[in-house]
Amino acid sequence: xxxxxxxxxxxxxxxxxxxxxxxxxxxxxxxxxxxxxxxxxxxxxxxxxxxxxxxxxxxxxxxxxxxxxxxxxxxxxxxxxxxxxxxxxxxxxxxxxxxxxxxxxxxxxxxxxxx
Amino acid sequence: xxxxxxxxxxxxxxxxxxxxxxxxxxxxxxxxxxxxxxxxxxxxxxxxxxxxxxxxxxxxxxxxxxxxxxxxxxxxxxxxxxxxxxxxxxxxxxxxxxxxxxxxxxxxxxxxx
Numbered sequence: 001x002x003x004x005x006x007x008x009x010x011x012x013x014x015x016x017x018x019x020x021x022x023x024x025x026x027x028x029x030x031x032x033x034x035x036x037x038x039x040x041x042x043x044x045x046x047x048x049x050x051x052x053x054x055x056x057x058x059x060x061x062x063x064x065x066x067x068x069x070x071x072x073x074x075x076x077x078x079x080x081x082x083x084x085x086x087x088x089x090x091x092x093x094x095x096x097x098x099x100x101x102x103x104x105x106x107x108x109x110x111x112x113x114x115x
Numbered sequence: 116x117x118x119x120x121x122x123x124x125x126x127x128x129x130x131x132x133x134x135x136x137x138x139x140x141x142x143x144x145x146x147x148x149x150x151x152x153x154x155x156x157x158x159x160x161x162x163x164x165x166x167x168x169x170x171x172x173x174x175x176x177x178x179x180x181x182x183x184x185x186x187x188x189x190x191x192x193x194x195x196x197x198x199x200x201x202x203x204x205x206x207x208x209x210x211x212x213x214x215x216x217x218x219x220x221x222x223x224x225x226x227x228x
Contacts, residue, residue: 004158042204042218043159056215090158104151104216106158 006091006107014115015081021110023074023091031055032074033104034066035090043090049074050096081114088112117142121205121219128195128226136190136222138179138205146207148172148181148188149216153202162190162203195226 163172
């Protein structure tokens with residue numbers, strides 16, 4: 001199994017809603033990532049988890065709250081989002097984020113629309 | 116800081132044409148360089164990579180050579196197919212690892228039959 005699975009594929013939410021994005025991998029990878037990708041733009045790193053601990057937070061607003069319950073799962077909890085947060089949210093994983101020659105495996109993403 | 120500059124798209128080619136997508140970078144140290152591809156409606160996939168000067172990455176007919184003297188990592192393919200239509204991202208990692216990849220803006224390629 002070389003897949004990173006993200007759910008849901010599409011999400012529409014209001015600014016007062018609370019929702020969660022989910023990501024799962026069963027490749028034994030110990031590093032997991034959240035990226036945000038606006039239309040026609042490159043992905044931007046949000047968070048990195050390494051061995052289930054938050055390793056990098058790229059100054060992301062607190063309305064985005066990541067969680068790594070175990071080595072296979074990564075969640076992104078959303079609360080009080082703004083319309084400008086509408087984007088494709090990509091999850092990725094790798095064996096170990098500090099190793100040279102590392103390869104990122106990306107999921108297909110969750111397309112989020114905030115109304 | 117580190118940065119990646121890609122040629123502006125979109126690029127439109129006919130099937131079997133030669134492809135070049137230019138990529139140059141600015142970085143301290145000795146970064147690893149990557150090309151990722153994003154097909155419509157999907158996440159990114161690693162296409163190829165190079166970890167040191169003069170390395171050539173290759174995959175699926177695509178090639179790119181790490182040129183330290185020109186700080187470049189141009190993507191080439193001798194004969195493109197309709198199925199190559201996608202967005203291509205050049206990226207670098209200063210540490211060589213996958214953390215904090217810096218992506219270029221992406222180049223959209225459309226190949227017509």
